[in-house]
Amino acid sequence: xxxxxxxxxxxxxxxxxxxxxxxxxxxxxxxxxxxxxxxxxxxxxxxxxxxxxxxxxxxxxxxxxxxxxxxxxxxxxxxxxxxxxxxxxxxxxxxxxxxxxxxxxxxxxxxxxxxxxxxxxxxxxxxxxxx
Numbered sequence: 001x002x003x004x005x006x007x008x009x010x011x012x013x014x015x016x017x018x019x020x021x022x023x024x025x026x027x028x029x030x031x032x033x034x035x036x037x038x039x040x041x042x043x044x045x046x047x048x049x050x051x052x053x054x055x056x057x058x059x060x061x062x063x064x065x066x067x068x069x070x071x072x073x074x075x076x077x078x079x080x081x082x083x084x085x086x087x088x089x090x091x092x093x094x095x096x097x098x099x100x101x102x103x104x105x106x107x108x109x110x111x112x113x114x115x116x117x118x119x120x121x122x123x124x125x126x127x128x129x130x131x
Contacts, residue, residue: 004044004051005071007121008063012041014092014118015054019045021087022123023052025080026073065120072124078102078111084125085113092118102129 009015016031028047031054035041042055052071057063075081078100085100093115100113109129116122 004053006053006055008057009054009119010063012043012054012056016043018091018093018117019054021091022084023047025083025087063119065122070122070124072126075125075127078127081111081113081125081127085115088115088123096122
């Protein structure tokens with residue numbers, strides 16, 4: 001359904017340091033740097049057929065986070081959830097909601113962690129626990 005997700009940033013180099021560390025935990029390599037027709041520099045992280053873009057907003061307004069929006073990243077294990085969380089916090093992110101751990105609801109069990117990146121975008125690291 002999705003081709004990519006694009007996040008706005010007010011400091012592309014700070015975002016690069018953050019996402020290099022966080023997405024590196026998941027196995028993503030260096031981002032592809034690209035320049036939009038508007039002249040704005042952008043970063044594209046590609047991994048397992050998915051793309052996350054990071055850019056200064058094309059309209060030159062400050063980047064803001066989506067209130068109520070969350071981008072979830074699939075992890076292979078609870079340990080990878082913790083590594084994602086710890087890499088995020090070490091690179092200027094903020095741990096939000098409950099500490100990383102097991103959650104259960106009507107749809108099953110999940111091991112997850114929520115963080116906000118340095119621009120306030122909410123990210124989730126999630127590992128679905130087999131029944």
